[in-house]
Amino acid sequence: MSNERAPMSEQKTTHFGFEQVAVEKKAERVAGVFHSVAAKYDVMNDLMSAGIHRLWKRFTIEASGVRAGHKVLDIAGGTGDLSYQFAKLVGKDGQVILADINSSMLNVGRDRLIDRGVAGNIQFAQTDAQYLPFPDNTFDCITIAFGLRNVTDKDLALRSMLRVLKPGGRLLVLEFSKPQHTALEKVYDTYSFKLLPLIGKLVTNDADSYRYLAESIRMHPDQETLKDMMKSAGFVNTEFTNMTGGNVALHKGFKS
Template sequence: MTTETSANGSREHASFGFRDVEVGAKQGMVDAVFHKVASRYDLMNDLMSAGLHRVWKDAMVSWLAPPSNRDFEVLDVAGGTGDVSFRIIDRSRGRAHAIVCDINASMLEVGRERAAKRGLAEKVEFVEGNAEELPFESGRFDAYTIAFGIRNVPRIELALKEAYRVLKPGGRFLCLEFASVDVPGLDRIYDLYSFHMIPEMGRLVAGDAESYRYLVESIRRFPHQERFAEMIRRAGFASVSYRNFTGGIAAIHSGWKI
Protein backbone atom coordinates (compact mmCIF):
# COMPACT_ATOMS: atom_id res chain seq x y z
CA MET A 1 0.00 0.00 0.00
CA THR A 2 1.31 3.40 -0.94
CA THR A 3 0.05 6.85 -0.21
CA GLU A 4 1.07 9.80 -2.32
CA THR A 5 0.15 13.39 -3.15
CA SER A 6 -0.24 14.64 -6.71
CA ALA A 7 2.09 17.28 -8.13
CA ASN A 8 -0.26 20.15 -7.27
CA GLY A 9 -0.66 18.84 -3.72
CA SER A 10 -4.43 18.68 -4.02
CA ARG A 11 -5.20 14.97 -4.14
CA GLU A 12 -3.92 12.16 -1.97
CA HIS A 13 -4.04 8.60 -3.26
CA ALA A 14 -3.76 5.11 -1.81
CA SER A 15 -3.62 1.70 -3.42
CA PHE A 16 -6.65 -0.54 -3.51
CA GLY A 17 -5.09 -3.73 -4.77
CA PHE A 18 -3.40 -2.77 -8.04
CA ARG A 19 -5.60 0.30 -8.46
CA ASP A 20 -4.84 3.80 -7.21
CA VAL A 21 -7.86 5.43 -5.58
CA GLU A 22 -8.43 8.61 -3.62
CA VAL A 23 -7.59 8.11 0.05
CA GLY A 24 -11.08 9.13 1.10
CA ALA A 25 -12.58 6.35 -1.01
CA LYS A 26 -10.32 3.50 0.08
CA GLN A 27 -11.74 2.90 3.55
CA GLY A 28 -15.26 2.39 2.26
CA MET A 29 -14.00 0.01 -0.42
CA VAL A 30 -12.03 -2.03 2.11
CA ASP A 31 -15.01 -2.02 4.47
CA ALA A 32 -17.20 -3.48 1.73
CA VAL A 33 -14.70 -6.30 1.21
CA PHE A 34 -14.71 -7.31 4.86
CA HIS A 35 -18.48 -7.05 5.23
CA LYS A 36 -18.67 -9.65 2.45
CA VAL A 37 -16.07 -12.06 3.84
CA ALA A 38 -16.59 -11.72 7.61
CA SER A 39 -18.58 -14.92 8.15
CA ARG A 40 -16.01 -17.06 6.30
CA TYR A 41 -12.90 -15.04 7.15
CA ASP A 42 -11.27 -17.52 9.56
CA LEU A 43 -12.14 -20.53 7.42
CA MET A 44 -10.63 -18.85 4.37
CA ASN A 45 -7.48 -17.99 6.34
CA ASP A 46 -7.06 -21.68 7.13
CA LEU A 47 -7.56 -22.67 3.51
CA MET A 48 -5.42 -19.93 1.95
CA SER A 49 -2.46 -20.46 4.27
CA ALA A 50 -2.86 -24.23 4.78
CA GLY A 51 -3.21 -23.38 8.48
CA LEU A 52 0.08 -21.46 8.62
CA HIS A 53 -1.63 -18.27 9.78
CA ARG A 54 -2.15 -20.06 13.11
CA VAL A 55 1.58 -20.77 13.40
CA TRP A 56 2.43 -17.16 12.56
CA LYS A 57 -0.06 -15.80 15.10
CA ASP A 58 1.29 -18.16 17.76
CA ALA A 59 4.80 -16.90 16.98
CA MET A 60 3.61 -13.31 17.31
CA VAL A 61 2.10 -13.93 20.74
CA SER A 62 5.20 -15.87 21.84
CA TRP A 63 7.37 -12.91 20.86
CA LEU A 64 5.05 -10.59 22.76
CA ALA A 65 5.28 -12.88 25.82
CA PRO A 66 2.38 -11.36 27.80
CA PRO A 67 3.10 -11.78 31.52
CA SER A 68 1.08 -14.19 33.62
CA ASN A 69 1.98 -12.59 36.97
CA ARG A 70 0.47 -9.11 36.52
CA ASP A 71 -2.27 -7.25 34.69
CA PHE A 72 -1.51 -6.48 31.06
CA GLU A 73 -3.66 -4.44 28.67
CA VAL A 74 -3.33 -4.91 24.93
CA LEU A 75 -4.97 -3.14 22.02
CA ASP A 76 -5.52 -5.48 19.09
CA VAL A 77 -6.25 -3.34 16.04
CA ALA A 78 -8.01 -4.75 12.96
CA GLY A 79 -8.43 -7.93 14.96
CA GLY A 80 -12.18 -8.22 14.47
CA THR A 81 -12.63 -11.97 14.87
CA GLY A 82 -10.51 -12.06 18.03
CA ASP A 83 -7.95 -14.61 16.88
CA VAL A 84 -4.88 -12.82 18.27
CA SER A 85 -6.59 -11.52 21.41
CA PHE A 86 -7.77 -14.99 22.42
CA ARG A 87 -4.21 -16.26 22.11
CA ILE A 88 -2.89 -13.43 24.27
CA ILE A 89 -5.45 -14.14 27.01
CA ASP A 90 -4.57 -17.84 26.95
CA ARG A 91 -0.82 -17.16 27.00
CA SER A 92 -1.17 -14.80 29.98
CA ARG A 93 -3.23 -17.38 31.88
CA GLY A 94 -6.09 -14.96 32.01
CA ARG A 95 -4.16 -11.96 33.38
CA ALA A 96 -4.30 -9.96 30.15
CA HIS A 97 -7.23 -7.83 29.06
CA ALA A 98 -7.66 -7.16 25.35
CA ILE A 99 -9.55 -4.53 23.43
CA VAL A 100 -10.20 -5.45 19.82
CA CYS A 101 -10.57 -2.30 17.74
CA ASP A 102 -11.81 -2.78 14.19
CA ILE A 103 -13.49 -0.42 11.75
CA ASN A 104 -15.73 -3.19 10.39
CA ALA A 105 -18.87 -3.97 12.38
CA SER A 106 -19.41 -7.32 10.68
CA MET A 107 -15.98 -8.58 11.73
CA LEU A 108 -16.56 -7.35 15.29
CA GLU A 109 -19.85 -9.20 15.50
CA VAL A 110 -18.09 -12.44 14.54
CA GLY A 111 -15.51 -11.75 17.24
CA ARG A 112 -18.13 -11.11 19.93
CA GLU A 113 -19.85 -14.39 19.11
CA ARG A 114 -16.55 -16.27 19.25
CA ALA A 115 -15.58 -14.66 22.57
CA ALA A 116 -18.93 -15.60 24.12
CA LYS A 117 -18.56 -19.21 23.00
CA ARG A 118 -15.08 -19.34 24.56
CA GLY A 119 -16.21 -17.78 27.83
CA LEU A 120 -13.96 -14.76 27.22
CA ALA A 121 -16.58 -12.03 26.97
CA GLU A 122 -15.26 -10.36 30.15
CA LYS A 123 -11.64 -10.55 29.01
CA VAL A 124 -12.01 -9.23 25.47
CA GLU A 125 -13.83 -6.01 24.60
CA PHE A 126 -14.85 -5.19 21.02
CA VAL A 127 -14.82 -1.55 19.92
CA GLU A 128 -15.58 -0.06 16.51
CA GLY A 129 -12.86 2.42 15.62
CA ASN A 130 -10.43 3.68 13.00
CA ALA A 131 -6.72 2.80 13.19
CA GLU A 132 -5.88 6.29 11.92
CA GLU A 133 -7.75 7.98 14.80
CA LEU A 134 -8.04 5.61 17.73
CA PRO A 135 -10.75 6.33 20.32
CA PHE A 136 -8.41 5.82 23.28
CA GLU A 137 -6.37 8.07 25.52
CA SER A 138 -2.63 8.45 25.11
CA GLY A 139 -0.25 6.22 27.06
CA ARG A 140 -2.85 3.62 28.00
CA PHE A 141 -1.73 0.24 26.63
CA ASP A 142 1.10 -2.17 27.42
CA ALA A 143 1.03 -3.54 23.88
CA TYR A 144 -0.44 -2.84 20.46
CA THR A 145 -0.91 -5.72 18.03
CA ILE A 146 -2.16 -5.79 14.46
CA ALA A 147 -2.28 -8.92 12.30
CA PHE A 148 -2.93 -8.82 8.56
CA GLY A 149 -4.63 -5.46 8.89
CA ILE A 150 -2.22 -2.61 8.42
CA ARG A 151 -1.95 -3.02 4.66
CA ASN A 152 -5.68 -2.21 4.46
CA VAL A 153 -5.28 1.14 6.25
CA PRO A 154 -5.40 4.09 3.81
CA ARG A 155 -2.72 6.09 5.67
CA ILE A 156 -0.27 3.66 7.27
CA GLU A 157 1.86 6.50 8.64
CA LEU A 158 -1.08 7.83 10.66
CA ALA A 159 -1.86 4.36 12.02
CA LEU A 160 1.73 3.94 13.18
CA LYS A 161 1.71 7.35 14.90
CA GLU A 162 -1.54 6.42 16.64
CA ALA A 163 0.00 3.13 17.77
CA TYR A 164 2.87 5.07 19.30
CA ARG A 165 0.51 7.55 20.96
CA VAL A 166 -1.69 5.03 22.78
CA LEU A 167 1.20 2.95 24.13
CA LYS A 168 2.70 3.46 27.56
CA PRO A 169 6.42 4.27 27.77
CA GLY A 170 8.02 0.84 27.52
CA GLY A 171 5.03 -0.43 25.50
CA ARG A 172 5.45 -2.87 22.62
CA PHE A 173 4.26 -2.65 19.01
CA LEU A 174 3.90 -5.91 17.06
CA CYS A 175 2.64 -6.22 13.52
CA LEU A 176 2.14 -9.49 11.63
CA GLU A 177 1.72 -8.92 7.92
CA PHE A 178 2.25 -10.61 4.59
CA ALA A 179 5.65 -9.66 3.24
CA SER A 180 8.08 -9.99 0.33
CA VAL A 181 9.21 -13.55 -0.36
CA ASP A 182 13.00 -13.84 -0.08
CA VAL A 183 13.58 -17.42 -1.32
CA PRO A 184 14.45 -17.79 -5.04
CA GLY A 185 11.86 -19.92 -6.79
CA LEU A 186 9.35 -19.70 -3.97
CA ASP A 187 8.29 -16.26 -5.18
CA ARG A 188 7.13 -17.66 -8.55
CA ILE A 189 5.27 -20.56 -6.93
CA TYR A 190 3.67 -18.17 -4.45
CA ASP A 191 2.55 -15.83 -7.24
CA LEU A 192 0.98 -18.67 -9.21
CA TYR A 193 -0.83 -19.94 -6.13
CA SER A 194 -1.96 -16.50 -4.97
CA PHE A 195 -3.30 -15.11 -8.22
CA HIS A 196 -4.91 -18.29 -9.52
CA MET A 197 -5.93 -20.43 -6.54
CA ILE A 198 -6.92 -17.96 -3.82
CA PRO A 199 -9.60 -16.06 -5.81
CA GLU A 200 -11.02 -19.41 -6.91
CA MET A 201 -11.13 -20.57 -3.27
CA GLY A 202 -12.93 -17.34 -2.43
CA ARG A 203 -15.49 -18.02 -5.15
CA LEU A 204 -16.12 -21.60 -4.03
CA VAL A 205 -16.08 -21.10 -0.23
CA ALA A 206 -17.21 -17.51 0.30
CA GLY A 207 -19.00 -16.90 -2.99
CA ASP A 208 -16.71 -13.96 -3.66
CA ALA A 209 -13.65 -14.14 -5.91
CA GLU A 210 -13.17 -10.37 -6.28
CA SER A 211 -12.65 -9.68 -2.57
CA TYR A 212 -9.90 -12.27 -2.42
CA ARG A 213 -8.34 -10.95 -5.61
CA TYR A 214 -8.11 -7.58 -3.86
CA LEU A 215 -6.50 -9.19 -0.78
CA VAL A 216 -3.86 -10.88 -2.94
CA GLU A 217 -3.12 -7.66 -4.82
CA SER A 218 -2.91 -5.66 -1.58
CA ILE A 219 -0.11 -7.94 -0.38
CA ARG A 220 1.95 -7.12 -3.47
CA ARG A 221 1.55 -3.39 -2.89
CA PHE A 222 2.63 -3.51 0.75
CA PRO A 223 6.13 -2.12 1.50
CA HIS A 224 9.10 -4.48 1.65
CA GLN A 225 10.20 -5.50 5.15
CA GLU A 226 13.09 -3.03 5.32
CA ARG A 227 10.98 -0.15 4.09
CA PHE A 228 8.19 -0.92 6.53
CA ALA A 229 10.70 -1.17 9.39
CA GLU A 230 11.89 2.33 8.49
CA MET A 231 8.29 3.59 8.57
CA ILE A 232 7.97 2.18 12.10
CA ARG A 233 11.15 4.00 13.15
CA ARG A 234 9.88 7.28 11.68
CA ALA A 235 6.75 6.94 13.82
CA GLY A 236 9.02 7.14 16.89
CA PHE A 237 9.63 3.49 17.79
CA ALA A 238 13.01 2.25 18.98
CA SER A 239 14.76 -1.14 18.74
CA VAL A 240 12.79 -1.92 15.58
CA SER A 241 13.31 -5.39 14.16
CA TYR A 242 11.48 -8.04 12.18
CA ARG A 243 11.41 -11.79 11.69
CA ASN A 244 10.54 -13.51 8.42
CA PHE A 245 8.44 -16.66 8.35
CA THR A 246 7.94 -19.28 5.65
CA GLY A 247 10.48 -17.77 3.29
CA GLY A 248 9.21 -14.24 3.79
CA ILE A 249 5.57 -14.96 2.98
CA ALA A 250 4.84 -13.34 6.34
CA ALA A 251 6.87 -11.19 8.71
CA ILE A 252 6.46 -9.95 12.27
CA HIS A 253 7.67 -6.42 12.99
CA SER A 254 8.51 -5.26 16.50
CA GLY A 255 9.13 -1.83 18.01
CA TRP A 256 9.24 -0.26 21.47
CA LYS A 257 8.05 3.08 22.79
CA ILE A 258 10.93 4.27 24.93
Protein backbone atom coordinates in the same frame (compact mmCIF):
# COMPACT_ATOMS: atom_id res chain seq x y z
CA MET B 1 6.81 4.02 0.29
CA SER B 2 5.34 6.28 2.86
CA ASN B 3 1.61 6.14 2.59
CA GLU B 4 1.61 5.32 -1.15
CA ARG B 5 -0.07 8.60 -1.96
CA ALA B 6 0.58 10.11 -5.36
CA PRO B 7 -0.90 13.21 -6.88
CA MET B 8 -3.47 12.47 -9.57
CA SER B 9 -4.78 15.74 -10.96
CA GLU B 10 -6.03 17.69 -7.91
CA GLN B 11 -7.23 14.66 -5.92
CA LYS B 12 -5.09 12.72 -3.45
CA THR B 13 -5.16 9.01 -4.24
CA THR B 14 -3.98 5.81 -2.71
CA HIS B 15 -3.98 2.22 -3.82
CA PHE B 16 -6.77 -0.26 -3.45
CA GLY B 17 -5.03 -3.39 -4.59
CA PHE B 18 -3.56 -2.44 -7.97
CA GLU B 19 -6.23 0.19 -8.49
CA GLN B 20 -5.80 3.88 -7.60
CA VAL B 21 -8.71 5.32 -5.64
CA ALA B 22 -9.40 8.60 -3.86
CA VAL B 23 -7.98 8.54 -0.31
CA GLU B 24 -11.40 9.04 1.27
CA LYS B 25 -12.81 6.12 -0.73
CA LYS B 26 -10.27 3.47 0.33
CA ALA B 27 -11.73 2.77 3.77
CA GLU B 28 -15.17 2.35 2.22
CA ARG B 29 -13.85 -0.08 -0.42
CA VAL B 30 -11.86 -2.08 2.16
CA ALA B 31 -14.94 -2.19 4.38
CA GLY B 32 -16.89 -3.66 1.45
CA VAL B 33 -14.33 -6.45 1.07
CA PHE B 34 -14.42 -7.40 4.75
CA HIS B 35 -18.22 -7.17 5.05
CA SER B 36 -18.28 -9.66 2.20
CA VAL B 37 -15.77 -12.16 3.61
CA ALA B 38 -16.44 -11.84 7.40
CA ALA B 39 -18.74 -14.85 7.73
CA LYS B 40 -16.25 -17.24 6.12
CA TYR B 41 -13.03 -15.43 7.04
CA ASP B 42 -11.67 -18.23 9.26
CA VAL B 43 -12.48 -20.99 6.79
CA MET B 44 -10.79 -19.01 4.04
CA ASN B 45 -7.73 -18.30 6.19
CA ASP B 46 -7.32 -22.00 6.84
CA LEU B 47 -7.80 -22.82 3.16
CA MET B 48 -5.50 -20.09 1.89
CA SER B 49 -2.63 -20.75 4.28
CA ALA B 50 -3.16 -24.49 4.82
CA GLY B 51 -3.60 -23.69 8.50
CA ILE B 52 -0.18 -22.05 8.81
CA HIS B 53 -1.77 -18.75 9.87
CA ARG B 54 -2.26 -20.40 13.28
CA LEU B 55 1.52 -20.87 13.60
CA TRP B 56 2.21 -17.27 12.52
CA LYS B 57 -0.21 -16.09 15.21
CA ARG B 58 1.23 -18.47 17.81
CA PHE B 59 4.71 -17.07 17.18
CA THR B 60 3.28 -13.53 17.55
CA ILE B 61 1.71 -14.41 20.90
CA GLU B 62 5.06 -15.76 22.15
CA ALA B 63 6.91 -12.66 20.94
CA SER B 64 4.39 -10.36 22.64
CA GLY B 65 5.74 -11.08 26.14
CA VAL B 66 2.21 -10.46 27.44
CA ARG B 67 1.75 -11.49 31.07
CA ALA B 68 -0.89 -11.41 33.78
CA GLY B 69 -2.17 -7.90 34.45
CA HIS B 70 -1.12 -6.43 31.08
CA LYS B 71 -3.32 -4.24 28.90
CA VAL B 72 -3.37 -5.34 25.28
CA LEU B 73 -4.86 -3.74 22.18
CA ASP B 74 -5.52 -6.12 19.29
CA ILE B 75 -6.08 -3.85 16.28
CA ALA B 76 -7.79 -5.31 13.22
CA GLY B 77 -8.42 -8.23 15.56
CA GLY B 78 -11.15 -9.54 13.29
CA THR B 79 -12.34 -12.92 14.39
CA GLY B 80 -10.42 -12.76 17.68
CA ASP B 81 -7.70 -15.42 17.28
CA LEU B 82 -5.08 -13.30 19.06
CA SER B 83 -7.51 -11.76 21.55
CA TYR B 84 -8.58 -15.22 22.74
CA GLN B 85 -5.00 -16.11 23.66
CA PHE B 86 -4.28 -12.67 25.13
CA ALA B 87 -7.39 -12.88 27.33
CA LYS B 88 -6.02 -16.13 28.81
CA LEU B 89 -2.55 -14.62 29.34
CA VAL B 90 -3.56 -11.33 30.98
CA GLY B 91 -5.90 -13.04 33.44
CA LYS B 92 -8.63 -11.36 35.43
CA ASP B 93 -6.43 -8.41 36.39
CA GLY B 94 -5.51 -7.58 32.80
CA GLN B 95 -7.51 -6.20 29.92
CA VAL B 96 -7.75 -6.94 26.22
CA ILE B 97 -9.41 -4.68 23.68
CA LEU B 98 -10.38 -6.27 20.40
CA ALA B 99 -10.57 -3.43 17.91
CA ASP B 100 -11.61 -3.52 14.28
CA ILE B 101 -12.85 -0.86 11.93
CA ASN B 102 -15.24 -3.30 10.32
CA SER B 103 -18.49 -4.01 12.19
CA SER B 104 -19.07 -7.37 10.45
CA MET B 105 -15.64 -8.68 11.43
CA LEU B 106 -16.04 -7.34 14.97
CA ASN B 107 -19.43 -9.02 15.33
CA VAL B 108 -18.01 -12.36 14.20
CA GLY B 109 -15.08 -11.97 16.61
CA ARG B 110 -17.30 -10.97 19.54
CA ASP B 111 -19.70 -13.88 18.96
CA ARG B 112 -16.83 -16.35 18.70
CA LEU B 113 -15.18 -15.17 21.91
CA ILE B 114 -18.45 -15.19 23.85
CA ASP B 115 -19.14 -18.71 22.54
CA ARG B 116 -15.71 -19.78 23.80
CA GLY B 117 -16.46 -18.38 27.25
CA VAL B 118 -14.14 -15.38 27.10
CA ALA B 119 -15.60 -12.57 29.18
CA GLY B 120 -14.77 -10.14 31.96
CA ASN B 121 -11.36 -9.03 30.79
CA ILE B 122 -12.17 -8.28 27.17
CA GLN B 123 -13.84 -5.32 25.49
CA PHE B 124 -14.72 -4.61 21.89
CA ALA B 125 -14.22 -1.36 20.01
CA GLN B 126 -15.11 -0.43 16.45
CA THR B 127 -12.30 1.96 15.76
CA ASP B 128 -10.01 3.29 13.05
CA ALA B 129 -6.32 2.43 13.59
CA GLN B 130 -5.39 5.93 12.38
CA TYR B 131 -7.33 7.65 15.14
CA LEU B 132 -7.26 5.36 18.18
CA PRO B 133 -9.73 6.65 20.80
CA PHE B 134 -7.63 5.79 23.86
CA PRO B 135 -5.62 7.97 26.26
CA ASP B 136 -1.84 8.33 25.86
CA ASN B 137 0.37 5.61 27.43
CA THR B 138 -2.42 3.07 27.94
CA PHE B 139 -1.26 -0.30 26.57
CA ASP B 140 1.62 -2.67 27.36
CA CYS B 141 1.31 -4.32 23.97
CA ILE B 142 -0.41 -3.56 20.66
CA THR B 143 -0.77 -6.07 17.86
CA ILE B 144 -2.05 -5.63 14.35
CA ALA B 145 -2.21 -8.90 12.43
CA PHE B 146 -2.90 -8.83 8.70
CA GLY B 147 -4.49 -5.40 9.07
CA LEU B 148 -1.88 -2.73 8.41
CA ARG B 149 -1.92 -3.20 4.63
CA ASN B 150 -5.60 -2.21 4.58
CA VAL B 151 -5.03 1.04 6.47
CA THR B 152 -5.17 4.13 4.26
CA ASP B 153 -2.45 6.16 6.02
CA LYS B 154 -0.03 3.70 7.61
CA ASP B 155 2.28 6.40 9.04
CA LEU B 156 -0.63 8.07 10.78
CA ALA B 157 -1.74 4.70 12.19
CA LEU B 158 1.78 3.88 13.46
CA ARG B 159 2.01 7.28 15.20
CA SER B 160 -1.42 6.73 16.73
CA MET B 161 -0.29 3.32 18.06
CA LEU B 162 2.89 4.84 19.50
CA ARG B 163 0.83 7.46 21.32
CA VAL B 164 -1.38 4.94 23.14
CA LEU B 165 1.51 2.58 24.01
CA LYS B 166 3.05 2.86 27.47
CA PRO B 167 6.77 3.72 27.54
CA GLY B 168 8.53 0.35 27.22
CA GLY B 169 5.45 -1.13 25.56
CA ARG B 170 5.76 -2.95 22.26
CA LEU B 171 4.03 -2.97 18.90
CA LEU B 172 3.88 -6.18 16.87
CA VAL B 173 2.92 -6.00 13.21
CA LEU B 174 2.18 -9.37 11.63
CA GLU B 175 1.74 -8.94 7.91
CA PHE B 176 2.34 -10.53 4.53
CA SER B 177 5.70 -9.45 3.18
CA LYS B 178 8.25 -10.07 0.47
CA PRO B 179 9.38 -13.70 -0.09
CA GLN B 180 13.15 -14.01 0.27
CA HIS B 181 13.68 -16.39 -2.65
CA THR B 182 12.88 -15.61 -6.29
CA ALA B 183 11.56 -19.10 -6.99
CA LEU B 184 9.29 -18.92 -3.97
CA GLU B 185 8.06 -15.49 -5.09
CA LYS B 186 7.03 -16.87 -8.49
CA VAL B 187 5.15 -19.79 -6.96
CA TYR B 188 3.53 -17.40 -4.51
CA ASP B 189 2.48 -15.00 -7.31
CA THR B 190 0.87 -17.79 -9.29
CA TYR B 191 -0.92 -19.01 -6.20
CA SER B 192 -2.10 -15.53 -5.17
CA PHE B 193 -3.39 -14.33 -8.53
CA LYS B 194 -4.69 -17.57 -10.03
CA LEU B 195 -5.63 -19.96 -7.25
CA LEU B 196 -6.65 -17.56 -4.47
CA PRO B 197 -9.50 -15.83 -6.39
CA LEU B 198 -10.69 -19.26 -7.53
CA ILE B 199 -10.85 -20.56 -3.95
CA GLY B 200 -12.60 -17.31 -2.99
CA LYS B 201 -15.18 -17.85 -5.71
CA LEU B 202 -15.81 -21.45 -4.70
CA VAL B 203 -16.07 -20.84 -0.95
CA THR B 204 -17.56 -17.36 -0.65
CA ASN B 205 -18.73 -16.76 -4.23
CA ASP B 206 -16.60 -13.62 -4.16
CA ALA B 207 -13.49 -13.76 -6.35
CA ASP B 208 -13.01 -9.95 -6.36
CA SER B 209 -12.48 -9.65 -2.63
CA TYR B 210 -9.77 -12.29 -2.69
CA ARG B 211 -8.18 -10.72 -5.75
CA TYR B 212 -8.01 -7.51 -3.70
CA LEU B 213 -6.36 -9.40 -0.80
CA ALA B 214 -3.68 -10.74 -3.17
CA GLU B 215 -3.10 -7.34 -4.78
CA SER B 216 -2.98 -5.54 -1.43
CA ILE B 217 -0.25 -7.94 -0.29
CA ARG B 218 1.88 -6.94 -3.30
CA MET B 219 1.34 -3.24 -2.59
CA HIS B 220 2.32 -3.56 1.06
CA PRO B 221 5.79 -2.27 2.06
CA ASP B 222 8.53 -4.91 2.20
CA GLN B 223 10.34 -5.85 5.42
CA GLU B 224 12.99 -3.10 5.43
CA THR B 225 10.56 -0.37 4.34
CA LEU B 226 8.08 -1.18 7.08
CA LYS B 227 10.91 -1.28 9.63
CA ASP B 228 11.99 2.22 8.48
CA MET B 229 8.38 3.43 8.69
CA MET B 230 8.20 2.23 12.30
CA LYS B 231 11.48 4.01 13.09
CA SER B 232 10.20 7.20 11.46
CA ALA B 233 7.03 7.00 13.53
CA GLY B 234 9.20 7.00 16.68
CA PHE B 235 9.58 3.32 17.59
CA VAL B 236 12.95 2.13 18.88
CA ASN B 237 14.74 -1.24 18.80
CA THR B 238 12.76 -2.12 15.69
CA GLU B 239 13.37 -5.53 14.15
CA PHE B 240 11.59 -8.11 12.05
CA THR B 241 11.49 -11.89 11.82
CA ASN B 242 10.76 -13.56 8.50
CA MET B 243 8.45 -16.55 8.60
CA THR B 244 7.85 -19.21 5.94
CA GLY B 245 10.56 -17.78 3.72
CA GLY B 246 9.50 -14.15 4.14
CA ASN B 247 5.91 -14.63 2.92
CA VAL B 248 4.98 -13.25 6.30
CA ALA B 249 7.05 -11.09 8.65
CA LEU B 250 6.62 -10.10 12.25
CA HIS B 251 7.85 -6.55 12.95
CA LYS B 252 8.53 -5.50 16.50
CA GLY B 253 9.17 -2.02 17.90
CA PHE B 254 9.18 -0.43 21.35
CA LYS B 255 8.16 2.96 22.72
CA SER B 256 11.09 4.59 24.47
